[in-house]
Amino acid sequence: MQSVGQRDREGGIGIAFSGFRGLGTLRMNGNHRTVLVTGGARGIGRACVEAFAAAGMRVVLNYRTSRAEACAVAEKFDGAVLPVEGDMSIEEDITRVFDTAEAEFGPVNILVNNAGILGRTRFPDLNGDAFLEMLRSNTVGPYRVARQFFLRLGEETGAVVNIGSMRAFLPSSVDYSASKAALHNMTVSLAKAMAPRVRVNAVAPGFTDTDMHAGNRERLEAEGAKALLGRYSAPEEIAEAVLFLVSDRARSITGQVLLADNGRSLV
Numbered sequence: 001m002q003s004v005g006q007r008d009r010e011g012g013i014g015i016a017f018s019g020f021r022g023l024g025t026l027r028m029n030g031n032h033r034t035v036l037v038t039g040g041a042r043g044i045g046r047a048c049v050e051a052f053a054a055a056g057m058r059v060v061l062n063y064r065t066s067r068a069e070a071c072a073v074a075e076k077f078d079g080a081v082l083p084v085e086g087d088m089s090i091e092e093d094i095t096r097v098f099d100t101a102e103a104e105f106g107p108v109n110i111l112v113n114n115a116g117i118l119g120r121t122r123f124p125d126l127n128g129d130a131f132l133e134m135l136r137s138n139t140v141g142p143y144r145v146a147r148q149f150f151l152r153l154g155e156e157t158g159a160v161v162n163i164g165s166m167r168a169f170l171p172s173s174v175d176y177s178a179s180k181a182a183l184h185n186m187t188v189s190l191a192k193a194m195a196p197r198v199r200v201n202a203v204a205p206g207f208t209d210t211d212m213h214a215g216n217r218e219r220l221e222a223e224g225a226k227a228l229l230g231r232y233s234a235p236e237e238i239a240e241a242v243l244f245l246v247s248d249r250a251r252s253i254t255g256q257v258l259l260a261d262n263g264r265s266l267v
Ligand SMILES: NC(=O)c1ccc[n+]([C@@H]2O[C@H](COP(=O)([O-])OP(=O)(O)OC[C@H]3O[C@@H](n4cnc5c(N)ncnc54)[C@H](OP(=O)(O)O)[C@@H]3O)[C@@H](O)[C@H]2O)c1
Pocket: 038, 039, 040, 041, 042, 043, 044, 045, 062, 063, 064, 065, 066, 067, 086, 087, 088, 089, 114, 115, 116, 117, 118, 137, 141, 163, 164, 165, 166, 204, 205, 206, 207, 208, 209, 210, 211, 212, 213
């Protein structure tokens, strides 16, 4: 078995996932060394940052408000994780994050579009402006980041994973579900637009134990119990799906949305 970051005969990077059960060693394209994870200080984003860093990659950890959490993650990885502040729905911030990433770590080859918000206002109280704000955060923001990623990639190859949601397939909050359904559809369109150099996929998590459910653990427990597998996910499990999709094991996969919801949407 290869050790972390060791090159194999084909020039790929062997990645051993310590603490990630069952995946064993994944191969990454040898040029794919720098990852940007948006919203990487907490929850699913943090789990992705830690998994990539543990695998020997350089990780740009974008955060918006969670500076202390971002710095705490960076401290664990001795220079391999670079925290960069920025609101990923704002074009100038996105430009600055990429400029900083490139100056410190070189070109970004892998993008995880994770940043997202969950609205609390339900129909019919939800007004059009709040709906637009949701689309700006969860759909247009990831589009802006993906566009910037592609423009800067030049002739290089790369991979993108968008974090969608099971709720895109179900009746749920009007604004959140619509924003994630649009993100899923955008994944398919971008896979075509960025081919053949960049694979673009999405992971659609079901109920996952993050701050998004802070204050409503009863709902998390109840929804987990309803799922076919009788459980909700840990953020690290979603990160495993993300790492699979950017690895060479998924080299024939593009334009797909991978549901990781413990079978909740089938109930
Ligand atoms: N938890 C679930 O059950 C679940 C299920 C399906 C999908 N998802 C999706 O998974 C993703 C991560 O959510 P999570 O559950 O890990 O929630 P979380 O713990 O609340 O984390 C959300 C993250 O998004 C960041 N963020 C939000 N808007 C941002 C912006 N404009 N620019 C930069 N960062 C921004 C936050 O950054 P700061 O803290 O720095 O502000 C935070 O790190 C989201 O896209 C969410 O929709 C979650």
